[in-house]
Amino acid sequence: MRLMVVDLGVSRGGVPVLEGVNFSVEAGEALVLTGPNGSGKTTLLRTLAGLQPPHGGKIVVPDSEAITYAGHADGIKAVLSVRENLDFWARVHGGKDIAPALDGFDLQALADRPAGSLSAGQKRRLGLARLMVTGRPIWLLDEPTVSLDKASVELFAGAVRRHLEGGGIAVMASHIDMGLDVRVVDVTPFRARAQVTRTFDEAFL
Numbered sequence: 001m002r003l004m005v006v007d008l009g010v011s012r013g014g015v016p017v018l019e020g021v022n023f024s025v026e027a028g029e030a031l032v033l034t035g036p037n038g039s040g041k042t043t044l045l046r047t048l049a050g051l052q053p054p055h056g057g058k059i060v061v062p063d064s065e066a067i068t069y070a071g072h073a074d075g076i077k078a079v080l081s082v083r084e085n086l087d088f089w090a091r092v093h094g095g096k097d098i099a100p101a102l103d104g105f106d107l108q109a110l111a112d113r114p115a116g117s118l119s120a121g122q123k124r125r126l127g128l129a130r131l132m133v134t135g136r137p138i139w140l141l142d143e144p145t146v147s148l149d150k151a152s153v154e155l156f157a158g159a160v161r162r163h164l165e166g167g168g169i170a171v172m173a174s175h176i177d178m179g180l181d182v183r184v185v186d187v188t189p190f191r192a193r194a195q196v197t198r199t200f201d202e203a204f205l
């Protein structure tokens with residue numbers, strides 16, 4: 001299992017954001033993307049997830065079903081309970097047992113609550129638990145620990161550690177140290193020359 005990025009260019013709204021990105025992540029390895037706000041981490045992750053086409057270069061994965069993505073939105077259905085949300089995703093991905101995901105993110109006591117009634121951190125835990133029921137080997141995570149308290153960050157780090165021990169891969173944008181053994185790639189040197197810029201809006205003044 002390997003995720004390889006070869007001379008990849010990524011863009012937003014047709015404007016290049018990153019160019020010439022090269023890295024490779026092996027089974028059992030976690031990679032953290034760093035760089036200042038607006039440098040292109042989300043754009044890179046969205047491109048790796050197949051949510052937008054590359055601007056150039058290529059992404060090499062063993063098969064198109066290998067990847068699962070957790071972005072800024074939690075991707076949960078508010079009217080369904082916690083258990084029903086996980087059951088839904090488990091069914092989509094071939095009927096995996098949801099118990100390890102409920103246990104892994106300490107969701108058992110919340111299992112019958114409508115997801116819409118959860119706190120921000122609880123919703124985030126549910127959104128991350130979704131990854132476990134997909135059974136997919138490559139986890140792409142954009143700021144996964146936002147809204148999580150210290151105990152929940154540790155639960156998340158544990159889930160990632162077990163995923164890596166099982167031969168999985170994790171690529172994440174994150175600014176916090178989760179106590180994981182990770183390789184860090186700073187995207188700053190890959191910034192495209194034609195950066196996305198905000199046009200001056202006189203009407204605002």
Ligand SMILES: Nc1ncnc2c1ncn2[C@@H]1O[C@H](COP(=O)(O)OP(=O)(O)OP(=O)(O)O)[C@@H](O)[C@H]1O
Pocket residue numbers: 012013017035036037038039040041042043044173196197
């Ligand atoms: N929908 C959009 N349309 C046009 N430009 C966008 C859009 N979303 C983001 N951008 C621009 O693309 C560039 C890269 O943004 P991106 O969200 O990938 O950065 P980031 O490194 O993830 O930032 P942050 O650390 O703030 O989350 C920024 O200049 C941003 O303003």
